[in-house]
Amino acid sequence: MNDQLIDEKKILFEFSDDFDIFTELVDDYKEGCITMIQAIEDALKSQDSASLRITAHTLKGVSSNFYAPALKEVVFTLEKKGEEQDFSNTEELFNQLKLVNTIVVKELSVFIERNSSLLDTL
Amino acid sequence: MTKIYVVDDDVINSKVFAKRLTKRGYDVTYFSSGPQCLDFFSDFDKRHDAIIILDILMPEISGLEVLSVLRKNFSPMDLPVIVMSGNEDVERIVECLSSGASDFIGKPANIDIAIARIKTQQDLLSFHRGNMKKKQLETINSMVATFNHEINNPLTIALGSLRRDFSKIDERRVGIAVNALERIANIVKKIERVTEYEVEEEVYVEDTNMIKIDH
Numbered sequence: 001m002n003d004q005l006i007d008e009k010k011i012l013f014e015f016s017d018d019f020d021i022f023t024e025l026v027d028d029y030k031e032g033c034i035t036m037i038q039a040i041e042d043a044l045k046s047q048d049s050a051s052l053r054i055t056a057h058t059l060k061g062v063s064s065n066f067y068a069p070a071l072k073e074v075v076f077t078l079e080k081k082g083e084e085q086d087f088s089n090t091e092e093l094f095n096q097l098k099l100v101n102t103i104v105v106k107e108l109s110v111f112i113e114r115n116s117s118l119l120d121t122l
Numbered sequence: 123m124t125k126i127y128v129v130d131d132d133v134i135n136s137k138v139f140a141k142r143l144t145k146r147g148y149d150v151t152y153f154s155s156g157p158q159c160l161d162f163f164s165d166f167d168k169r170h171d172a173i174i175i176l177d178i179l180m181p182e183i184s185g186l187e188v189l190s191v192l193r194k195n196f197s198p199m200d201l202p203v204i205v206m207s208g209n210e211d212v213e214r215i216v217e218c219l220s221s222g223a224s225d226f227i228g229k230p231a232n233i234d235i236a237i238a239r240i241k242t243q244q245d246l247l248s249f250h251r252g253n254m255k256k257k258q259l260e261t262i263n264s265m266v267a268t269f270n271h272e273i274n275n276p277l278t279i280a281l282g283s284l285r286r287d288f289s290k291i292d293e294r295r296v297g298i299a300v301n302a303l304e305r306i307a308n309i310v311k312k313i314e315r316v317t318e319y320e321v322e323e324e325v326y327v328e329d330t331n332m333i334k335i336d337h
Contacts (some may be wrong), residue, residue, distance in 0.1 A: 021141045065230045
């Protein structure tokens with residue numbers, strides 16, 4: 001449990017009464033994160049700091065619903081890079097983002113599966 | 123019923139937030155950009171109750187720019203705006219509140235905190251509306267007293283003149299004129315009684331303030 005990237009307790013505290021909505025959120029995120037991460041990649045390739053800042057900020061906002069500090073940290077770092085117009089080490093950061101996001105998405109799927117009984121109470 | 127307008131370019135988060143509010147009985151409309159919001163509110167009737175939940179960092183124009191435009195036409199009492207941001211630095215919060223925001227919510231928004239802040243703004247809006255109504259009544263009262271005075275003077279003169287010259291003029295016509303003027307005089311007395319009323323606000327039902335006209 002401690003090696004998990006998502007904080008299940010915090011998610012349940014926030015969303016146990018809205019687990020149906022949370023499930024939809026995860027589904028939307030699975031689709032949407034592909035587009036957002038692509039947009040970040042495009043911003044890095046074109047060295048567009050404004051676009052990097054906005055897209056990273058948006059991804060940070062959505063993913064913060066999952067209480068995943070590792071994901072939030074890497075996205076926030078990219079957002080800061082955009083704000084400071086600093087593209088150093090961004091390739092490494094981007095690879096880290098992709099890896100962490102993949103793990104978070106997997107953990108969310110398992111989490112929803114394990115807590116699907118909450119949907120029956122709604 | 124207070125309508126909630128969520129303004130945020132983050133479609134996923136906004137959808138979640140709007141759904142959670144709707145589930146709890148709120149009427150929610152969503153705008154995905156600042157220009158969409160400003161376009162809608164460009165001819166918005168201030169008499170309608172509304173609260174805006176406004177994201178700060180958006181492309182095109184920022185939430186603070188949207189707020190600045192809104193505040194040119196709507197005071198915080200007319201249109202509460204609660205700003206939302208993932209950046210909860212003290213400087214950011216102070217900047218938002220100094221720019222005319224009614225309150226601040228951190229993102230991701232804890233739904234219970236969001237609702238508590240929305241309720242506070244609803245209460246303030248309700249109090250402001252009640253206050254405005256009371257002031258309107260006081261103004262009407264004052265105007266009625268002035269009109270009463272304006273009618274009364276020439277009325278008194280006309281009645282007095284007619285009664286004095288009664289014997290030289292057509293009795294029937296004078297009689298009609300006097301009756302008409304006496305009816306006006308009675309109306310003036312009624313207006314006078316209205317201006318003596320006091321406007322009081324009393325609690326009739328728990329959580330509902332109703333304005334009672336008393337004398």
